[in-house]
Amino acid sequence: MNETAPPDHRLLRSYGRLKSRPIKPRQAALVETLLPRIRCPQAPFDPAGLLPGAAETWLEVGFGGGEHMAAQAARRPEVLILGAEPFQNGVASALRHVEEQALANVRIEDGDVRTLTARLPDASLARIFVLFPDPWPKARHHKRRLIQPETVAEFARLLRPGGAFRFASDWADYVDWTLARMGAHPAFRWTAERADDWRRPPADHVATRYEEKRLGDCAPVFLDYLRV
Template structure:
């Protein structure tokens, strides 16, 4: 009998090289404390005892090496940032950033973001980042992209009215792909009014390590959407 809910598959390499000893130690000691609950949960409850509630809850889908997530968390200690990344070397790197900055407002899901998203309640997120995701540029691999109609629908469920979604890529086809799929949803409004709105990094953007490599086929494009 076919399983109606087969396990999610994270495409691509989950590990490329040996993890450095210090980071490997953090995978054992720090990661278990930062993992969100395995069942459905309210992210606003993930706070130290007696601490005030989080002002906002953000999600970064595919945080890469974690430098953007960690720096945003350092800027906004009143915001809880959930991060999801299946690539183990990236998780190890992120743990180092969290440890060095002594960040108390980061939680890490070391797996596919969609596994985490289904455990979150409706309208529980204030902001979502999808920054320079794997472009899967070959047409036969486009189905592996994280931006799909079902993902858009899930983001619409999770974001509060007025919540923000930022997508960035340096692959022109993926930018067009994303505009088409977000544009097909009545739940989202693209905020751009002029070309500079997508050509110029937003004022609160923090450059990622991948972005600096310029591996795509166009200059970085930044698409900001608002949940209607």
């Protein structure tokens, strides 16, 4: 990916639905009023400048309804959390969480995460979360999966040494897919030492509505990696 300028948006495509049911009036109002105030800058930027004094910056890719992102932001007000989500209903839901909890440390990219990561400098993130992404289970759709060699390379660029990457899924094939692609990149080390390390939610994990629906074909699996 281009590290100095955002890619041409016409070349990017976010698969899946971008909107489903009509957005509720209250949430629609937040899209008009709150989102412009907390939207990520549209030019290349250093996240350290968005929240003066922030201890570090985290990124959640595809935050869904925003439950996990908001809960982490509430727990760690000293951390700036960037969230990217192309699904409009999810963005509207996340804005409600931000308003209700008066979260000052959240910034949102209402679009494809690739347009955000291309604007961030090297080693600018301390953590990245990819939680229960669309599994695209059919073989012909695997190219649409978020975890690809180029995505892993971009995460390696963005994470500082000692940074952390967490992937979670309840689709066994996607877990295997991710293990293979993360394992192929020398910048990442899988931290698991025993089966419970991937079978049990990490101590700081926050369950989401999607996770609790158990729509996959296996129990949730959590993969934590260290940026070496």
